[in-house]
Amino acid sequence: MKKKFAGLLVSLVFLGCFTLSAWAILYDFEDENQADDWEVLDGEGKIEDGRYVLGNTDGSSGIAVIGDMTWTDYTIKCKAMLLDGSSDNVGFVWRLAANDLFYVISIRMDQRIGYCGCINGAWMNGGSPINLVPFETEVEEEYELELVVKGNNAHFYVDGEDMGEWEDDQLETGKIGIRVWSAIMAVDDVDINGPGILPTAVDCQGKLTAMWGWVKQNSK
Numbered sequence: 001m002k003k004k005f006a007g008l009l010v011s012l013v014f015l016g017c018f019t020l021s022a023w024a025i026l027y028d029f030e031d032e033n034q035a036d037d038w039e040v041l042d043g044e045g046k047i048e049d050g051r052y053v054l055g056n057t058d059g060s061s062g063i064a065v066i067g068d069m070t071w072t073d074y075t076i077k078c079k080a081m082l083l084d085g086s087s088d089n090v091g092f093v094w095r096l097a098a099n100d101l102f103y104v105i106s107i108r109m110d111q112r113i114g115y116c117g118c119i120n121g122a123w124m125n126g127g128s129p130i131n132l133v134p135f136e137t138e139v140e141e142e143y144e145l146e147l148v149v150k151g152n153n154a155h156f157y158v159d160g161e162d163m164g165e166w167e168d169d170q171l172e173t174g175k176i177g178i179r180v181w182s183a184i185m186a187v188d189d190v191d192i193n194g195p196g197i198l199p200t201a202v203d204c205q206g207k208l209t210a211m212w213g214w215v216k217q218n219s220k
Contacts, residue, residue, distance in 0.1 A: 024193035038064045041099040055184040065096050065177030072173050074194030077146045078187045082139045086183035092147045093179045095171035103171060104179055105156050107137050113163045119170055130156060130164040
């Protein structure tokens with residue numbers, strides 16, 4: 001019975017790894033080479049202690065993105081944290097073509113969730129609140145962020161709570177990523193999926209190795 005259960009458990013772990021890598025781009029930032037996939041347009045991005053850390057340098061903005069201009073609809077999820085030294089906001093960018101052409105939604109230090117668009121360098125909405133209830137932003141607190149983009153609609157969630165949605169039809173395709181303004185952001189367990197997004201395999205070798213060790217120990 002133990003051998004059958006152990007074999008089934010390993011099969012499930014393997015199937016789970018294969019299934020996830022087949023449907024999504026996943027980053028756990030345990031491998032420093034994962035940073036090479038991210039294009040830094042502003043600021044400085046690097047992997048530290050198993051997280052991707054993005055901060056602004058000479059200017060106020062930091063942007064790191066992934067993908068290409070053919071991407072349309074997608075969902076991005078991650079664990080995110082504002083680090084000490086942050087004074088303004090951190091969040092997601094999407095439908096990005098350049099560092100002056102994108103949409104952005106952010107958790108702001110002025111206690112709200114704000115959204116805006118940068119259209120060829122001209123800002124629209126100016127960080128207008130996407131939800132009517134103030135958001136109590138905390139530094140060094142981890143949040144689960146999720147952005148769902150479908151057509152002209154973008155829907156934002158924090159810790160599973162619906163923060164509201166926004167519609168705009170000026171940008172139809174583009175890259176997706178993270179952005180800071182006068183802040184430092186650490187992200188982990190980034191999950192991006194959507195039509196036409198080719199998978200990046202997640203390294204399951206460590207998980208399978210550990211699981212096989214458990215099998216040998218418990219199947220005697």
